Amino acid sequence: MAHDARKRTLSTRMSLLDVKTAPYLYIAPFFIVWAITGLFPLLYTAYISTRKWDLLQGDLGPAGLSNFTFVLAQPGFWQALRNTFSIFLLSSVPQIITALFLAAVLDANLRAKTFWRMGVLIPYVVAPVAVSLIFTEIFSDRSGMANALLANIGVSPIGWHADTLPSHLAIATMVNYRWTGYNTLILLAAMQSISTDVIEAAVVDGAVRLKTYWYVILPLLRPTVIFVIITSTIGGLQIFDEPRMFDLTTIGGSNGNFMTVTMYLYNTGWGPQLNMGRASAVAMLLLAVILLVALFNLILSSRISSVDNPSGRHGPGRKTGVR
Known part of the structure; x- marks a missing residue:
């Protein structure tokens, strides 16, 4: 009896967990794709804006805010x-x-x-x-x-x-x-x-x-x-x-x-x-x-x-x- 009660309790908890987490799992693919194709390029652009970055030679070191002032x-x-x-x-x-x-x-x-x-x-x-x-x-x-x-x-x-x-x-x-x-x-x-x-x-x-x-x-x-x-x-x-x-x-x-x-x-x-x-x-x-x-x-x-x-x-x- 105690085993059946624990089993029902575990099943109830899993059901509640499924109800709480399911909506987030459904929308997670969108946010994952957005983070890769949207957020990461934005943050990387912000990083490059503070660097001396030549298209041919690559990163030449920090520039601070000199790019913005220029x-x-x-x-x-x-x-x-x-x-x-x-x-x-x-x-x-x-x-x-x-x-x-x-x-x-x-x-x-x-x-x-x-x-x-x-x-x-x-x-x-x-x-x-x-x-x-x-x-x-x-x-x-x-x-x-x-x-x-x-x-x-x-x-x-x-x-x-x-x-x-x-x-x-x-x-x-x-x-x-x-x-x-x-x-x-x-x-x-x-x-x-x-x-x-x-x-x-x-x-x-x-x-x-x-x-x-x-x-x-x-x-x-x-x-x-x-x-x-x-x-x-x-x-x-x-x-x-x-x-x-x-x-x-x-x-x-x-x-x-x-x-x-x-x-x-x-x-x-x-x-x-x-x-x-x-x-x-x-x-x-x-x-x-x-x-x-x-x-x-x-x-x-x-x-x-x-x-x-x-x-x-x-x-x-x-x-x-x-x-």
Whole structure:
């Protein structure tokens, strides 16, 4: 009897242990892969940023913070940072606004819904190199379609590659073309998860379509909008493919007028300097900038939402101003 009791006790303990440890075992493979492919490269980059690391000769000894001070003293780094923020703002802000509009349209009672929803995703699945090559021809300084259309309305040709702001607009157009559909489908999925009872209650209260969207649907989309903003921030500040393919003869333009931080990093590590220590320092500085901007976006989005809904209620009714 005592043996059976001990056996039942051991079985109970094993069952409790299985219940407690099973969730961690299920998610462990992801964190193991992430530690190998994500955390380790990040920590190793931070280590290399404090070393005199030549691409050809390897580690030449400690450098302390000299790599960071050297990078911060270079005018080219600050120019690349300004270009990155300019392209990021010109792409992310219109991209999110357009994605919200398209998601609302696709959420309506349209014919051939699947066709239109697949259509907005087509630019995302096209190879970035193909998109960049096509838009490079469109925004060609001499024979591009953009300048040809402008000439028809009496506007002088624009130096899309030579001038700073036009080059940023052209690159931002490529980014918007590729990523707007992706963000649209994310927002559309969030819209479709909203209970129809909430929307019907707003309609019964007398809210028109625009007010229903502004006071009911948009507040309920806040977590998804914040997610889209954060991912757009991370991707926008790491932009490389579009500006690199925009001009294959130079890296960032003849005067660096559209060189981004990632292109500056590439030029530092694999360009004439061949200095991986300084390139790693650029990478760590870019990481700090991304974290700061992402945190600022998160705080700003949360405060805007709390101002729009001081009572904390997202549903329809008199207190939310739907009527």
